[in-house]
Amino acid sequence: MQIYDSSKKEKIKFIPQKENHVSLYVCGPTVYDDAHLGHARSAVAFDLLYRVLNANGYEVTYVRNITDIDDKIIKKSKETNKDIKEITSFYTSRYHSDMSRLNVYPPTIEPKATSSIDAMTDMIQKLLDKDTAYQTSNGDIYFDISKDEKYLSISHKFQNEEEKQQRVESVEEKRNSGDFALWKNAKDDEIGFDSPFGRGRPGWHLECSAMIEEYLDSKEKEFCVDIHGGGADLLFPHHENEAAQTRCAINKEIAKYWMHNGFVNINGEKMSKSLGNSFFLKDALKEYDGEVLRFYLLTTHYRSNLNFNTQDLESSKKRLDKLYRLKKRIFGIEADIKTDFQTKLLQALNDDLNTSKALSLIDEFVSSSNETLDTPGKHKNLKKEISSNINYIEKVLGFGGKNPYEYFQSGIDEETKQKIQNLIKQRDTAKKEKNFELADKIRDEILSFGVSLMDTPQGTFWEKA
RNA sequence: GGUGCCAUCGCCAAGUGGUAAGGCCGCAGCCUGCAAAGCUGCUAUCCCCGGUUCGAAUCCGGGUGGCACCUCCA
Structure with a gap:
């Protein structure tokens, strides 16, 4: 397999640290609201990676976290007068049901931030001991980026001297403007967890580092995980900070490969809450089958931005419809035959998940199959091959697995x-x-x-x- | 302002040095009582200007345009 490493900025051969085993960590959602199409894109992209790794014979341990403690959740709790736990468990289950509609497999492990508080406080303690972290007078703890020589080596963000020395006025005690919170001290009525440094809550970046160490770190290897993934907006500062924390706390690099998915845009602009142009996945699912949305999300290569529009979504529906019509023509026939088509499909996907190529192979497969089926004859063997190919498509790309009659009548x-x-x-x-x-x-x-x-x-x- | 990504047919989108995949839409035809579905055929020289090369959409330089990150964000 070849994958594009967004830190090295080049496509490179994928070689996991352990033979036949891959550790994959992907940043999951903060559960304070329903998922929008952007969340779906990320989940689908890495679900695809998961499937393709599996198809290549790797045993994959896939961890995707749930951020269930965060300022936005606290805000929502205050606004709605609901308990934080109530909010996070509600949106976690909504996230799960939305993702299952898109045929996104559950990860191997799905840890919650609130369940890893000890791992996080341990990491903070290590950083405090090394003076890589410091506590301010109000009890907050910050990471001192000047102590990490390799800071910015993941994102290659340039910071000039001025910027480095610039102090953020609101937090005068910060040593560097880029220092980020590891621990936020709880104000009187705020939610908090007891820790050696007082009652408080962890900073966002910390949970991924702690969870990776807790669930995936292959202690004897150079890197904690093989692949670390997430949305392109997480490269900086989120992933840069994760890498810094791990590097300084346990003296090793967090990930061998970095992968980042592009955005879903609306009218050329990134879909986001703050821009007010996002819409919920659940609303799209009212109009379209989950597989249609999945197919649509796969039409664009995962690293490019996808500009959402209904015309192209309709086009994706038609392409998927064709696959299901072919499935109707061979309905009732089950087989598991290796074919050239399957090899080519996997080859395309092994090239940094080239889904556009893969999808075009499917179009050609559907078309040529129909052509042969249109000629007189029983085509017994061909039908078995078609059946096998569609099963394979479902396995690696995650669509085409439904009963075709139900698909068309849902x-x-x-x-x-x-x-x-x-x-x-x-x-x-x-x-x-x-x-x-x-x-x-x-x-x-x-x-x-x-x-x-x-x-x-x-x-x-x-x-x- | 700093950093980076991108620009291929009406729309979506591969291709990253060897002479432009695929899909949607459109047109023509086969099939059909007529349709639908399916099949066949037709439709681009790759934003602009220079350069490197026997050869460039692909490499280099300069433009123009769009987007993203630098603050929460998939």
């Missing part, structure tokens, strides 16, 4: 389905009697349910339009 209630079936029978009768005028009239009626009809030698089928 969102239509039973009563309507029954009505449609009855009308189809009436139309069949009219057709047999060559009463095409009536048949067409009935078809118009059926179409008004928002479905389309197709007459085949096997009978008349309908699909949600």
Whole structure:
């Protein structure tokens, strides 16, 4: 496999530290609201990586955290007058159900920040002991970036002398303007955890370093994890700070490879809460099947930005529809045959997850399969190959696994389905009697349910339009 | 202001030195009672200007335009 390392800024051969085993850590969501498409993009991108690693025969330990203590959560708690725990458990389960709609596998381990407080305070203690961290008079603890010689080596952010010496007025006791909080002292009524340094809560960057050490660190190896991933906006300062903490606390680099996914843009601008242009995944899921959204998110290479628009989403739906129509044609046939197509598909994905290439291979596979199926004959072998290929597509790309009839009829209630079936029978009768005028009239009626009809030698089928 | 990414057909999008994949849309045809679905065919010289090279969308230099990070952010 080749992957693009966003810290080295080049595509390089992927070699895990342990043979046949990969440790993967991805920054997960802060659970204070529903997930938007951007969260979905990141989850889908790394789910794809997870699947492709598996397809290459690696055993993968995949950790994705849940940030369940944070200023935004506290804010939400105050606004809604709800307990923090209530908010975080609610949005965690919402996140899980949204992601499962997108066929995103659960990670191997999904630790919560609040469950790793001890690991975090241990790390802070190590940093305090080395004077790489310091406590201010109000009880907050900061990381001193000047103590880390390799600071900025991950993001390559340039900081000039002026900037380095510049003090942020609000925190006068900070040694360097770039110093970041490891521990925030709890004010009177705020939520807090007891620690050797007083009651408080951890800084955001700290949890990933602590969790990686707790769950993934291969002690005897050079790097804590093989791959560390997240959204491109996390490269700086989040990942830079994580790396600094780990480097200074336990004297090793946190990750061998860094991978960052691009954004979902709306009208050319990054989708974000603060810009007010985000929309919830759950709303998109009302209109489109989760697999359509997943397919759409995969049309653009994970590192590029994806400019959201419904025209392209529609185009993705049509491409996925075609795969499912092919699946209908071989319905009932199950097989597991190795094919050239599968090799090519994996090859494309092994090249830094080239999904555009992979998807184009699928289009060609669907088209050529249909072409052959259109010629007279039983095509028994071909059908087995098609079935195997679709199963493989589901395995590595995460779509195409549904029952094709259910896929096309999802969102239509039973009563309507029954009505449609009855009308189809009436139309069949009219057709047999060559009463095409009536048949067409009935078809118009059926179409008004928002479905389309197709007459085949096997009978008349309908699909949600 | 500092740092970085990007610019390929109406739309989406691969290709990163050897003569432009694929999809959507559109047009024509086959099939069909008519449709739908499916199939076939047709549609670009790669933002601009220089340079390197036998050869560049691909490398270098200079423009222009867009976006991101530097503050919470997938």
